[in-house]
Each structure stands twice: as structure tokens, then as C-alpha cells.
Amino acid sequence: MKFTHESLPQRVVFDSYAAADHVAAEVERLGARRPMLVSTGTSIELEGAVRHTEVVMHVPVEVAERARSSAASHGVDVLVAVGGGSTTGLAKAVALTTGLPIIAVPTTYAGSEATAVWGLTEGGRKTTGTDPRVLPRVVVYDASLTLSLPVPLSVASGLNAVAHGVDSMWAPRADPINRAFALESIRALNAGLPRVFDHPSDVEGRENLLYGAYLAAVAFASAGSGLHHKVCHVLGGMFNLPHAPTHAVVLPYVTALNEFAAPALAPAFGAPTALEGLLRLANRLDAPRSLRELGLREADLPAAADGVLAAVPGNNPAPVDGARLATLLHDAWEGKDPR
Ligand code: NAD
Numbered sequence: 001m002k003f004t005h006e007s008l009p010q011r012v013v014f015d016s017y018a019a020a021d022h023v024a025a026e027v028e029r030l031g032a033r034r035p036m037l038v039s040t041g042t043s044i045e046l047e048g049a050v051r052h053t054e055v056v057m058h059v060p061v062e063v064a065e066r067a068r069s070s071a072a073s074h075g076v077d078v079l080v081a082v083g084g085g086s087t088t089g090l091a092k093a094v095a096l097t098t099g100l101p102i103i104a105v106p107t108t109y110a111g112s113e114a115t116a117v118w119g120l121t122e123g124g125r126k127t128t129g130t131d132p133r134v135l136p137r138v139v140v141y142d143a144s145l146t147l148s149l150p151v152p153l154s155v156a157s158g159l160n161a162v163a164h165g166v167d168s169m170w171a172p173r174a175d176p177i178n179r180a181f182a183l184e185s186i187r188a189l190n191a192g193l194p195r196v197f198d199h200p201s202d203v204e205g206r207e208n209l210l211y212g213a214y215l216a217a218v219a220f221a222s223a224g225s226g227l228h229h230k231v232c233h234v235l236g237g238m239f240n241l242p243h244a245p246t247h248a249v250v251l252p253y254v255t256a257l258n259e260f261a262a263p264a265l266a267p268a269f270g271a272p273t274a275l276e277g278l279l280r281l282a283n284r285l286d287a288p289r290s291l292r293e294l295g296l297r298e299a300d301l302p303a304a305a306d307g308v309l310a311a312v313p314g315n316n317p318a319p320v321d322g323a324r325l326a327t328l329l330h331d332a333w334e335g336k337d338p339r
Contacts, residue, residue: 005175008114011139017203022142027046027078050070080105095133104139106139107148109146111160111161114218115220117221164185186212241295305325
């Protein structure tokens, strides 16, 4: 065994129905006095906080600028982000230029709270980067805040977390530590997703998803983007396909290709093979099956294959060439059985 692993420094508090109290205590622990509460919709009560409610997906630069000026003019000394990846993303954009600490209270399973990756869009173009200043200092998980997340969004967000976990098994910096996180994330998500699908107002199922989403994001932040994420980023970027459903469609095909190199995945899904486990889960949750139904045209497949080929990680377990990718993408487009 030989590896170099870096763990990100972060305090994690997990306690349902108690976010407001924990956040107040964490603000005090950081020695802060003037929090800015960044949230829309689902939120918490926080005494003495400046509220910022303008949150836009993919963090347009203008929106980030307004939040930064508001933080400066109010003498804010800590950012409290209550929301999904878009809300956490806005707090990260403010932290990037100000160095303010973030307390993240996630209300979806996107996992942005566990990474040091920021993203901003300017004139329709997205830029991303990694900076330790944007990693939330504290994450407060309160599953009761996710009870209002509608079932289709919960499923999409949860499957996105599954993709973080699975792809971490063969990503460029995969190592025994991030693989251990990834496998435990899959066990938790595989148990939680059907439960949330059947009983969306049961907090225990939601707790499984938040716990799994956190572990998956930690694994992904450490292991990097594997083949699956490369395929999805190319499809999303070139053809503006919806993010979460694209993940749900593509993951089984990449798993069929690479799972020989990750035998521990199958038992994590409780299935004879990882592919079988993934397909059972997707069927159970009525997940989308094909890129065609997401609006991709067959004529776009060659350009997509070229785009992905340029991004394939050098250490992907299965050898991947243009022909292999063309087949994978065509199968995913048709929704062909990947077995
Ligand atoms: P989101 O934050 O845009 O939320 C999706 C929708 O759900 C919004 O309309 C939101 O208001 C609503 N919502 C959120 N929580 C809710 C709740 N509990 N109840 C009811 N409605 C709720 O989407 P997301 O999937 O959480 O995040 C996606 C964004 O995060 C993308 O921009 C993505 O690029 C980014 N992201 C970044 C990282 C990273 O590491 N930097 C990781 C994952 C995602």
C-alpha cells in the first residue's frame, strides 16, 4: 500500500431539528458577532444577522458582488449559508475575496459544503477554482430542513451524491482513505434513497441521505473527477443538459466499464454487481434512462465523444478510446441496457 492523502479541515455537527441552536453556538465559537445569513426559502432564525436573500444558480458575478458589498457595509464577520449548492456557492464567492469564515447548513444533497471548490459565471461562462478559503469552517447538518425538498429533487440530488461516491472509486487521486468514505457513502445513500422516495417526511431516511451526501462529497473532493464526471461535464457544458438527470443516466454505463477495478462497490450496493445495484436503485426511484429523453440529439454524439476523449483521466481503469466512448455515449443516448 502506498499513497499520499490530504484531509480537509472542517468541523461537522449533525443533529436534526436543532440547526438554529447549533449555528448560534458555532458563531460564538468562532468569536464572531455580525453574521450574514445567506438563504432563500428554507431557513433558520438567527438573532442579529444581516439577511441576504438574492441567490441565483451558478453564482453570477454581479450577484456575488452585491453580496460582497452588503457584507462589507454591514461589518459582517461570518457567513451562514442555509440552502443548496447555489446558496453555499454564493457564500463561497464572498469568502473567496474576503476570507470570511462560512458556516454551511445544507438543505440538499449536493455536497458543496464539503469541498474547497468555488464557481462563478460571467457572461454565461462558468469559471471554477479551488481555494482553501472557501471551504466552510463548520457544517451543521439538520435533516429536518430537507423534509421540504420535493421527492423528484431529493432523488436527483441523492443520485448525484451516489455519482460522487461511485466515481471516486477510480478518480485520478483515488486512494484507500477516500475509497473508504465513498463505500460508506454508497451504503448510506442506497439505504436512504428508497426510504425517502416512499416516506419523504420520515427524518431518518433524510438523515441517511445527508450523511451519505457528506461522505460522498468528502471522497469526491479528495479523489477528483473520474470518467463519469468528465462525461457529464462535457454533456452539460456543450449541450446544456440538466445536471442531475444527466448523472443518473450516465453513471450505469461508466460503472459497467470500470467496475472490474472496484470489486468493493457491489457489496456496498448489497447486489451481485455494482451495475446491478445501481440499476435496481434507479428503477426503484423512477430515474431517467436515456440522454435522448433529456433532449440530446443523436447528431450531437460525435462532438460529445471528441469532447470527452480530450478529458479522459489518464489512469482510468478501463482503456478508453474514441470507439469505446462512441459506443458508451450511443448506448446512454438510446437508454440501452448496460448489462
Ligand atoms: P440549488 O441550490 O440550486 O437548489 C435547487 C432548488 O431547490 C432551488 O430552487 C432551491 O431553492 C430549492 N431548495 C433547496 N433546498 C430546499 C429545501 N430543503 N426544500 C425545498 N426547496 C429547496 O441546487 P443544488 O443541487 O443543491 O446545487 C446545485 C449547484 O451547486 C450547482 O450550481 C452546482 O454547480 C453547485 N455545486 C457545487 C459544488 C462544489 O463543490 N463547489 C458541489 C455540488 C454542487
